[in-house]
C-alpha cells in the first residue's frame with residue numbers, strides 16, 4: 535500500500551530546502567535598503583519575497599489547482615517605488631530556481647538548470663499566496679520566513695510550508711537553517727529540516743536531506759520542564775507565562791527563540807511546552823505561523839490547543855480567529871498546564887477588573 539501524500543511531502547521538502555539555501559545566502563549579503571517595513575510596522579526582506587516566490591512557483595508547476603495562503607504579497611513590488619527591490623528579488627529567485635537538482639528534486643517542478651521565470655511570473659508566484667483560506671478543499675499555507683526579526687538578528691527563523699485538506703493539516707515542513715542539528719552540541723553543525731505527515735509520524739533531517747531520524751517527545755519530567763517562548767515580548771505575553779510558570783512550580787528560565795523553530799525544538803525534546811499567550815492588543819494569529827509546527831508536535835506525540843484546551847481551527851480563513859493563545863505541550867503535562875493557564879488568565883482578569 536502506498537502512503538498518503540508522498541509526492542506532497544517530497545515536494546514540500548524540496549521547496550523548503552531550496553528556499554532555505556536562498557535565505558541563508560541572502561543573509562550574508564543583505565544590505566540595508568533590502569528590508570521594507572509593512573503596513574503593520576513589521577519588517578519584510580528580499581529574502582521573504584524570494585522564498586515565497588520559489589515555493590509559489592514550485593507549487594504552481596506541481597499542483598496548479600491548489601490555492602495558497604501565503605504571508606507576503608507583491609503589491610509593493612509592482613509599484614514604481616518597488617522597482618529596485620523587485621529586480622533584486624527576480625534575480626535571487628531565478629538564481630535559486632536554476633540551482634542543481636538535489637536529493638528528491640524533480641525537474642518537472644520547474645527547478646534545476648534552465649528554469650528561469652520572467653519577472654511577471656515571479657510576481658504572480660508571490661501573489662498566488664493571496665488565497666483567503668477556508669473550511670473546505672486542499673490548500674497550502676506558506677510563511678517564507680517566520681521570525682523575520684530573528685533572521686535579521688542572525689538568530690532563529692524558519693521557512694514553513696503546510697498542506698491543509700478540509701481545514702486539517704496533513705503535511706508540515708519546517709526548514710531551520712540556523713538551528714543546531716544536535717541540541718546537545720549547540721556549536722556543532724547547523725541546518726535542520728522537520729517534516730510530518732498526519733498519521734505517519736515526524737522526522738528531523740539535515741537540510742541536505744541526510745540522516746532522517748524519527749521524532750518522539752519524552753515523557754513529562756517536572757524537574758526539567760520549562761517553556762519555549764518568543765524573543766519578542768510584543769508577540770506573546772512573557773508576563774503571563776511567568777505567572778503560569780510560578781503556578782506550575784517551574785524553576786528553570788524560559789527558552790526564548792524566534793519562529794516555529796520553537797515547535798521543532800519542543801518536538802525533539804526541548805523544554806516541555808511552547809507557550810504563546812496573547813498580549814491583549816487584539817492581534818489574530820495567522821494560520822501560516824502554526825500549521826506546519828503544530829502537526830510536527832502532534833506527530834511527535836505532543837498536543838496543541840488554545841488556552842481553553844480547544845483545538846486550533848485552521849478553517850476560519852487566513853487567521854485562527856479570536857486569539858485565545860496557543861499551547862503546545864508534552865501530552866501528559868497538558869492537563870496540569872491548562873489548569874495553571876486558566877488560573878493565571880482568571881487572576882489577570884480579576885486584577886484588571888479591579889483596576
Ligand SMILES: Nc1ncnc2c1ncn2[C@@H]1O[C@H](COP(=O)(O)O)[C@@H](OP(=O)(O)O)[C@H]1O
Pocket residue numbers: 576605677679680681682683684763764765766768769770791792793794813815817819820823
Ligand atoms: N502582536 C502579535 N502577536 C502575536 N504574533 C505576532 C504579533 N505581531 C506579529 N506576530 C507574528 O509573530 C511571528 C513571529 O513569531 P515569534 O515571535 O514566535 O518569532 C511573526 O511572523 P513573521 O516573522 O513571519 O512575520 C508574525 O506573524
Ligand SMILES: [Mg+2]
Pocket residue numbers: 576577578605682
Ligand atoms: Mg512577517
Ligand SMILES: [Mg+2]
Pocket residue numbers: 677679680681822823
Ligand atoms: Mg510568521
Ligand SMILES: [Mg+2]
Pocket residue numbers: 582605677678679680681682
Ligand atoms: Mg514571515
